[in-house]
Amino acid sequence: MSRFKVALHILPRRGILDPQGKAVADALHTLGFKAVEDVHVGKHIIVEVSAHDASAAERDARAMCERLLANPVTEDFEIAAVSAS
Amino acid sequence: MKFGIVTFPGSNCDYDAYHAVADVLGEDAVYLWHKEHDLAGSDIVILPGGFSYGDYLRPGAIARFSPIMHEVIAHAKRGGPVLGICNGFQIACEAGLLPGVLLRNESLRFVSEPVRLRVENNDTLFTNRYEVGQLLTMPVAHGDGRYTADDETLDRLEGEGQVVLRYIHSPADADEYWSPNGSMRAIAGIVSTAGNVLGLMPHPERAMDALLGSSDGVGVFESVLARVAA
Numbered sequence: 001m002s003r004f005k006v007a008l009h010i011l012p013r014r015g016i017l018d019p020q021g022k023a024v025a026d027a028l029h030t031l032g033f034k035a036v037e038d039v040h041v042g043k044h045i046i047v048e049v050s051a052h053d054a055s056a057a058e059r060d061a062r063a064m065c066e067r068l069l070a071n072p073v074t075e076d077f078e079i080a081a082v083s084a085s
Numbered sequence: 086m087k088f089g090i091v092t093f094p095g096s097n098c099d100y101d102a103y104h105a106v107a108d109v110l111g112e113d114a115v116y117l118w119h120k121e122h123d124l125a126g127s128d129i130v131i132l133p134g135g136f137s138y139g140d141y142l143r144p145g146a147i148a149r150f151s152p153i154m155h156e157v158i159a160h161a162k163r164g165g166p167v168l169g170i171c172n173g174f175q176i177a178c179e180a181g182l183l184p185g186v187l188l189r190n191e192s193l194r195f196v197s198e199p200v201r202l203r204v205e206n207n208d209t210l211f212t213n214r215y216e217v218g219q220l221l222t223m224p225v226a227h228g229d230g231r232y233t234a235d236d237e238t239l240d241r242l243e244g245e246g247q248v249v250l251r252y253i254h255s256p257a258d259a260d261e262y263w264s265p266n267g268s269m270r271a272i273a274g275i276v277s278t279a280g281n282v283l284g285l286m287p288h289p290e291r292a293m294d295a296l297l298g299s300s301d302g303v304g305v306f307e308s309v310l311a312r313v314a315a
Binding site: 017 | 142
């Protein structure tokens, strides 16, 4: 067993009202970042897990997202990176 | 009739619920610590308001895995009544007892104020003491109350009469729906398919005495008592 660091992104699903993303976009516009077209605010979670290999660590992380870390009704998740730690 | 009131770390309406049941209604009430493994003979379970686990991850997401929830879910599956108020509604959704989810208020502001509600269905375990179209006043106090589900789920909820309470703008125009949090279709409260689980963002347990602003919440408790005792 080795130790892996799995980085996860959890974001509000496209099409679902994201008032936090909109508020941040408005603030960026106010600061002069006129080129900002859209902002989505989500979560970045790092899970450190022991597993036989990287693909097992990723499989575990996926199951964690499905069961707890993301809400399947309104959020999407992606495994951003798996690295040995 | 015995009410079991679940206390999670961070619950803060459990005392209000206890007061409503024990002092106003004169029924038995017992607190159920979230680490317990049985409901102590409760006939009706209340998941109270608050900020269980500090709303970490998502409101209700972690409370849903507390040991007592195993028993609450089994109770609900047997047809036992469960009343999820505010954070309790969020927990019931996370636990899969009710469809959908409660997201951050559209305004991004915490709302704490009395709201006007319209009874949409009185043929339920929790609303049979009201009339359809009856207007109620109850307080809300939440930052994450925007009921959200996909269109198919919303259509089904409406079609099956599972939408029991909606927010309205003012009693003068009771057909004009409006919501303090951006809820889809102005939904304030829904029941499960089997009808034995009610989730609502407004606080009936804080609307038990006209002296404190409203006694419109009493009907929720009397409704369930009338049906369960029958």
